[in-house]
Amino acid sequence: AHIDKGGHKHFMAKEIAEQPTVIGEALAHYIKGGDIVLPTQLDFARLDRIVMVACGTAFYACLTAKYWFEQVAGIPVEVDIASEFRYREPPIGPNTLAVFVSQSGETADTLAALRYCADKAQIAAVTNVDTSSIAREADVNLPIRAGAEIGVASTKAFTCQLTVLALTALKAAHARGRMDDDTLADHLAELQSLPGRLNHALGQADEIAAAARAVAEAQDVLFLGRGRMYPLALEGALKLKEISYIHAEGYASGELKHGPIALIDKTVPVIVMAPRDALFDKTVSNMQEVMARGGKVLLITDREGAAAAEEGTWRTLVMPECPALFEPILYALPAQLLAYHAAVAKGTDVDQPRNLAKSVTVE
Numbered sequence: 001a002h003i004d005k006g007g008h009k010h011f012m013a014k015e016i017a018e019q020p021t022v023i024g025e026a027l028a029h030y031i032k033g034g035d036i037v038l039p040t041q042l043d044f045a046r047l048d049r050i051v052m053v054a055c056g057t058a059f060y061a062c063l064t065a066k067y068w069f070e071q072v073a074g075i076p077v078e079v080d081i082a083s084e085f086r087y088r089e090p091p092i093g094p095n096t097l098a099v100f101v102s103q104s105g106e107t108a109d110t111l112a113a114l115r116y117c118a119d120k121a122q123i124a125a126v127t128n129v130d131t132s133s134i135a136r137e138a139d140v141n142l143p144i145r146a147g148a149e150i151g152v153a154s155t156k157a158f159t160c161q162l163t164v165l166a167l168t169a170l171k172a173a174h175a176r177g178r179m180d181d182d183t184l185a186d187h188l189a190e191l192q193s194l195p196g197r198l199n200h201a202l203g204q205a206d207e208i209a210a211a212a213r214a215v216a217e218a219q220d221v222l223f224l225g226r227g228r229m230y231p232l233a234l235e236g237a238l239k240l241k242e243i244s245y246i247h248a249e250g251y252a253s254g255e256l257k258h259g260p261i262a263l264i265d266k267t268v269p270v271i272v273m274a275p276r277d278a279l280f281d282k283t284v285s286n287m288q289e290v291m292a293r294g295g296k297v298l299l300i301t302d303r304e305g306a307a308a309a310e311e312g313t314w315r316t317l318v319m320p321e322c323p324a325l326f327e328p329i330l331y332a333l334p335a336q337l338l339a340y341h342a343a344v345a346k347g348t349d350v351d352q353p354r355n356l357a358k359s360v361t362v363e
């Protein structure tokens, strides 16, 4: 079918805007009669480990899911980049679930990693293309239902991957007796509230665009996050470098002192993704370390976080309230919009960035 930009200037803008709808569709696909319906072959009870393998943005979706599977379902998770995993000959036991996440389902390294695990472990794929090699060669395929993604920089596929992985972690927690029916029902209601919250976040696009135009003047940008927000800091940096060609790095906030603080001066914006949570005060002290060195902090937080942060940030973007567990899905939007508007400000080819391919089918 012919796909157009639906009135948007770029496919990426359209795909960012579609997220409330496609996430709603992904949720509707898996949530039936108050339960999460996954292929019955997925036997969470006997698992002792999950191994997740992917490339690029899908790798960051896996890193986020590690927090969910470990904290909610109590299953140890290892996450690896496919090109590293495939050549290391990692030992894989029969009680391992190996999960391969790929928008296209055709990434050469991810497919090779899947083939390495064939006959050694239970294999699940999380893909956007049901007919793809990775979807077909897995024991079970969990479609992300994002619809065709045309922009080279992945946006809606990322948040749909997160949605499906969150559902899988909740299902695993319930199946392993770590979560009762009422708690599961509460979490499902929280997930179903996400499309509305995402729409509110999209409503702040103008403010985010203004911040992005300021960020676009920088040569180097640092993204910081802690806990569930750490993988998003990595993804925010990847998105910005992919399409605006601004050098960006993502770091765990607690690692600031172990290197990146040496780079801080007034020319380096530091984007801190930090909703108010149990670790927020630690993040505030990281921000103060940056500000004490003349660094410019762009804080992306919620209302409580904005009130609790000391004065002195360069800019603060206030996101809608969101249940803590699912904040990575919501905070993906400002990260995407920052990259998008920075790229537009720089006049780069947003949908077809130089040197990059949508799907890397050769090594």
Ligand code: G6P
Pocket (backbone or CB within 6 Å): 055, 056, 057, 058, 101, 102, 103, 104, 105, 106, 107, 110, 152, 153, 154, 356, 357, 358, 359, 360
């Ligand atoms: C390329 C794309 C990225 C994508 C990565 C993995 O680098 O430009 O947007 O995240 O491949 O692709 P996959 O289809 O396996 O998710």
